[in-house]
Amino acid sequence: MMPASLLLAVLLGGCATTGTPMQASVDTLMRDYTGDVPGAAVLVLRDGQPLLRRGYGLADLETGTPVTPDTNFRLASVTKQFTAAAILLLAEDGKLSLDDPVRKWLPSLPASDDAITLRHLLTHASGLIDYEDLMAPDATGQDTLDQVHDIDVLHLLEGEDRLYFAPGTGYRYSNGAYALLALVVGKASGQDFATFLRERIFKPLGMDGTVAYENGISTVAHRAYGHSLVDGRWVRTDQSSTSAVLGDGGIYSSIDDLARWDAALYDDRLLSDAMRADAFTLHNPIHDEADVDGYGYGWRIHGEVLWHSGETIGGRNVIIRWPQRHLTVVVLTNRNDPEPYRLAMKIAALYLPDAPARD
Secondary structure (H helix, E strand, O other), X not given: OOOHHHHHXXXXXXXXXXXXXXXXXXXXXXXXXXXXXXXXXXXXXXOOEEEEEEEEOEEEOOOOEEOOOOOEEEOHHHHHHHHHHHHHHHHHHOOOOOOOEHHHHOOOOOHHHOOOEHHHHHOOOOOOOOHHHHOOOOOOOOOHHHOOOHHHHHHHHXXXXXXXXXXXXXXXXXXXXXXXXXXXXXXXXXXXXXXXXXXXXXXXXXXXXXXXXXXOOOOOOOEOOOEEEEOOEEEEOXXXXXXXOOOOOOEXXXXXXXXXXXXHOOOOOOOOHHHHHHHOOOOEEOOOOOOOOEEOOOOEEEXXXXXXXXXXXXXXXXXXXXXXXXXXXEEEEOEOOOOOHHXXXXXXXXXXXXXXXXX
């Protein structure tokens, strides 16, 4: 029998659905992303096989470069599942515990953070003040020298001796929590966060085009550039003041590499069965968000569905998984609007007739 990793590589060598009625239905759903406009990449996997892998529109309007299955998009908050996986790998290595106080690793945080654990950070149960609200109001990020990095997030939070709620008693989505987790990865591993991801996740899984992007240090091959619709025309809006923060949103990847990532979420090639099960467990309930029952470690959970979205200045993304049915839908875009979750659910409904297609 062909090894799973080799089978995936063979299947990714060509599109499995060229000319099929199912592809035509997806093409119809994706019509607004077709032509000389910011585009999208769409992946549908069942049992590890790509039922559909397609690019639409342009990765870069300035050069007319089309989107293909190996186009790398900034994942934004889809990054969080990789940050969580890095922490879980270190827990399995015995380098840290999920119940470690964050101040064990980042002692410069104020005493008000004494009760915050790494588990609280993973599940948005920390109560941390939003670092975005602490930044200079005139920060734009157009000049990369003005961008905030993970270490700057720590410095912003060092001066805050207050929390939104006592750790473990509530839910508030926190980008800052994941920036701190990236710093903890660096402290516990002895490597910087980007290097750890490359050596422990991307390279072992064959995600050769995926990178935690650092300006002046790394490059993004086959890069999609973000765009926003301004006064009826698309303009490049690729970087903001927070685009250099890695832990909460700094990874670039393609649908082909995300197929490899998805495959690793079904077996123990990266994380043990027990650790994966823990990551996909609802640890923190959520009562005021649509299609979300609670949060695991880098994943939103809704019934049998695991999913996460990502939003940046010029891109919107989503990955939605039905692990019990071995179906995954990924939609990556390089435009500011609309959010693609409902679009991905409509695509999923073509392959799962009983899946709700959101309006």
